[in-house]
Amino acid sequence: MAAPLDLDQLQTFVMICDTGSFTRAADEVHRTQSAVSMQMRRLEERIGKSLFEKDGRSNRLTEEGERLLSYARRLLHLNRETLAAFDDRSLEGQIRIGTPDDYADRFLPEIMARFARSNPRVELTVICEPTPGLVEHIKRGNLDLALVTHNDARQSEVVRREPLLWVTSANHATHEREILPMAFGRPNCVWRRSACDVLDRMHRDYRVLFTSFSATVIAAAVLSGLALSVLPECALRPGMRVLGESDGFGLLPDCKIGIMRGHTANSEIVEALARHIAESLDNISVPSAEEAPAFDLAALSAMRGRRHKPANLMPGW
Template sequence: MALITNLPTDLLRTFITVVELGGHSKAGAALGRSQPAISLQIRRLEELVRTQLLVQDGRTIQPTPAGEALLSYAREMVRINDEAVSYFHRSDRSGVLRIGLPTDYAVAFLQSTLTKFMQDHPSVELEIHCDVSRELHKHLRAEDLDIIVATMSEPRMPYLSRAWTEQPLWAASEAYRPDPDRPIPLGAHLEGCDYRARMIGALDSVERRWRIVYTGPGISGLQNAVLNGLCVTALTHATLLPGMRELPEEEGFPRLEPLRIGLFYKHPRLSVAGLQLVSELVAGIESVGSGVRKLPQ
């Protein structure tokens, strides 16, 4: 029977940190180790997996294809390790966590998880910032946010922990009947919203006229506009309310392109409380029904 190779979590943590911070020196500063020590750990990890994991790209370090593959496993292994350790260090769960959520749906989607976390950890203060996904990614890179849920413009992106697909659907009031001689009245979030772009792209693809009749930053305002018959919009199963109906292709509403959604955080920067919240968010994501499925990492 062949011996199973064990990948030490300290090596995996170093690997994640080098990738996220873009270099051995920055990783060493974050982890409290010298640059030679960081390089030695990376070499040891490469020996264990028998392949090169990192490559120099200009002034930064980038993962090789094999490194990209290992990164997903490494994040999950280190997260589970830290979740286990944090169970025995519950007194360390304190401070402020800044959470970024997309304007369109994530508050409703993850509200129960966030509420339960606040009840279970009263010493941790949550600050929730809602914006379009591209702005959330900017805030995470600038370290203005600790954890974000946001749409993904590419299959693989920095700081990704979990990814899944979301299928948008056309929603209108139950009484709405489309008039083929008039433009579709659209309700949408502000410019830059992925749902807005998908609605316009889908209608343009079938040469169906449209006009924006409602624009607003919040999901509740958009839902009310739909319920009142003012507009049609793109929602998810989680945000479709009683009194609404899904509009099918037979009524002139082409299928909307699915969205890739991700949970992102900078592992080396996250506190014990932050790691615990990530674990609870992951559990919440995986408990959602068939409208959401986990993507292969």
């Protein structure tokens, strides 16, 4: 039977990736740099693959290193979750969280299930509203934490970045109309303003036919062929088609998803949930071809390619 992986080695490996440096990782795990290097050599021996490769004076993750990083994060999270389940001093209390419904559909099942397992004594109260409403709730002390669409005017911590995409029905040619019918959120919606700016620069005639704060309503208008809209990658649904530059639609800015913290007394629980959300969103994948067979995957892949993540670069050992 193969020997299990060493969690201390995985913790050091993840810390190297997060800090971008063997030296900084050594400080974080309270080891010498030579001890960290030895841990990584032993981990590579255990995996049977090289995890780092030279890139000039720096090191970068190999393809196998990228694969291991995802597994390592999940193993470490499960370890913390297991210990918390048997900790009589685990967090206890209530926390109020808010999120737009388009994020709720994709992210909440994973977030709530994993947080509840790790913190069975914490009661979650969840409300779904558009980001502007959630910001007001945070200011008034009605929420402890909110998952929001980030912009530079809001003091949120960005935890996920996705392409914002033009979407239409896969079964209708709505995007070929001379005057484009559009379905958007309210006038203060960041995505709506971004889409209108791009349409204006493209000199495309359009008319806003549907306005709603509900992602379900917007999706219904798109899927029925009544309108086009813009959605982040996480909100795509089967039956939608992604439109790209080859269809005559300009590139939109990225959608940034952020966390806002309220001024409440539950700081320990808030920080635990915020950390949990950041880890969960890092592990949640985008829709696959099996999950969304009607997506225009070529256009979607092109959009992803324009926004690829930079390679993990790390200074020398």
